[in-house]
Amino acid sequence: MHLEPTFTSVQQAFERIQGIVHRTPVITSRTLNEMTGYEVFLKCENFQRAGAFKFRGAYHTLSQLTDEEKQRGVVAFSSGNHAQAVALAAKILGIRAVNCMPLDSPSIKVEAAKGYGGEIVFYDRLREDREAIARKFSEGQGMTLIRPFDDPRIIAGAGTAALELMQEVEEVDAWVVPVGGGGLISGTSIAAHGVSPTTRIIGVEPKDADDTRLSLRVGKRVEITPPKTIADGLRVVSPGEVTFPIIQKHVEEIVTVSDDEIKEAMRFAMSRLKLIIEPSGAVGLAALLSGRNPLKGCKRMGLMISGGNVDLAMIKNI
Numbered sequence: 001m002h003l004e005p006t007f008t009s010v011q012q013a014f015e016r017i018q019g020i021v022h023r024t025p026v027i028t029s030r031t032l033n034e035m036t037g038y039e040v041f042l043k044c045e046n047f048q049r050a051g052a053f054k055f056r057g058a059y060h061t062l063s064q065l066t067d068e069e070k071q072r073g074v075v076a077f078s079s080g081n082h083a084q085a086v087a088l089a090a091k092i093l094g095i096r097a098v099n100c101m102p103l104d105s106p107s108i109k110v111e112a113a114k115g116y117g118g119e120i121v122f123y124d125r126l127r128e129d130r131e132a133i134a135r136k137f138s139e140g141q142g143m144t145l146i147r148p149f150d151d152p153r154i155i156a157g158a159g160t161a162a163l164e165l166m167q168e169v170e171e172v173d174a175w176v177v178p179v180g181g182g183g184l185i186s187g188t189s190i191a192a193h194g195v196s197p198t199t200r201i202i203g204v205e206p207k208d209a210d211d212t213r214l215s216l217r218v219g220k221r222v223e224i225t226p227p228k229t230i231a232d233g234l235r236v237v238s239p240g241e242v243t244f245p246i247i248q249k250h251v252e253e254i255v256t257v258s259d260d261e262i263k264e265a266m267r268f269a270m271s272r273l274k275l276i277i278e279p280s281g282a283v284g285l286a287a288l289l290s291g292r293n294p295l296k297g298c299k300r301m302g303l304m305i306s307g308g309n310v311d312l313a314m315i316k317n318i
Contacts, residue, residue: 004246005152007194010159010187013060017160020092021056024048026165031272036288039300041172043165046277046308050084050112052233053184053306054148057157058085061146062093064153070095074144075137077101077130079232080109081280081307082148087118098143100134106232108311125235126226149183150240159187165302166195173298176284178306179203179212179254180234182243188304189250202295203247203254204283206231206262212239212247213254230259230314233280233307253294257286263318265289269305270315278310 024047032040045053062074073096076086083099090097099118101110102125114120123133131147138145147154161184166172175192177185189201205213209227215238223238239247257265262279265286269275277285284303287293295301 003152004242005156005159005187005190007190009152009156010163010191010194013153013156014160014163016063017056017060017157020059021160022048023164024161026168027273029273038288038295038298040288040303041165041169041300042273042303042305043161044275044305045161046275046281046305050081050088050116051307051309052081052085052281053158053161054081054085055088056160057154057183058082058146059089059092060157061151061153062086062089062095065095065144069144072142072144073097074146075100075134076146076148077134078148079235080105080113081233081309083113083118084109084116084309086146087113087116091117098137100130100137102130106309106311106314109309112309149181150242152242155183155187155190155243155246157187158184159191161304162188162191162302163195166192169300169302172196172199172300172302174200174202174295174301175304176202176204176287176293176301177304178234178280178283179205180236180280181240182212182247183240184304184306185251186243186246189246193250200295200298201251202293203251204287205254205256206234206283207256207258209234209236210254210256211237213256215239215244216248216254230262231279231283233278234283255287255292255294257283257290257292261286261290266318275305276308276310276315277305278307281306281308
């Protein structure tokens with residue numbers, strides 16, 4: 001399945017998930033506006049079910065499976081948020097779910113996926129191919145493989161978060177969005193440009209996980225060494241086959257932030273915004289606070305806070 005999702009498919013996803021997926025709050029901060037010079041609207045997907053935007057795409061996708069596919073079950077691979085989302089969506093729909101998760105996944109994400117009834121299979125992300133492991137389960141047991149970002153249904157579901165904000169906030173000049181495999185920024189850009197074709201889209205990656213930035217620079221998907229970054233949800237080695245062409249079409253630029261800048265953004269979110277956000281969800285805020293933002297001339301921007309699943313031990317250390 002490699003059909004590119006459209007604005008219509010995002011709108012259809014929005015209708016399908018009503019009553020199941022939370023409509024998350026949009027918040028503003030006078031302090032943040034004064035510090036950055038923009039009017040910033042934060043889309044707080046840390047308040048989504050399962051703690052991240054991933055539930056939107058997971059539920060949207062699983063809800064469209066045939067009865068036979070639901071009976072056979074699903075398998076996913078993820079460092080945590082997609083695993084949690086698939087496990088919860090599967091629980092709601094009465095489907096068996098197996099999740100392939102790296103050994104160094106945050107314990108809070110592993111325990112949550114288990115708590116929702118997901119079966120966990122661990123792998124070493126430095127030495128093993130997570131998709132190959134998941135595909136083995138899929139082929140061996142007839143389970144449907146639910147990719148974390150390279151699926152038009154996942155992308156359309158992810159785009160519903162931006163659609164919600166743009167229903168509430170008029171004239172959004174730009175979006176600042178975290179980039180891992182590209183599902184969120186793909187869905188966000190399709191939704192944003194469906195509402196306003198002139199809205200600018202900026203992606204943010206950790207400095208050591210800049211596979212999408214490098215890929216855009218050379219015009220094709222490149223693969224990097226498994227990155228070391230505090231942003232566990234963005235430790236992707238290559239942009240997706242489905243997502244990369246969408247990013248090429250819609251995204252103006254990718255900027256990068258350091259782990260120290262991510263930590264500072266998390267501290268700011270906790271102390272000034274009263275928000276607990278995970279490192280992957282903080283990269284956009286880190287880009288704004290560090291001034292690493294090419295959006296000159298913009299006034300009003302959407303800032304995607306993609307998730308809030310962070311270990312208490314990490315919060316203590318930060």
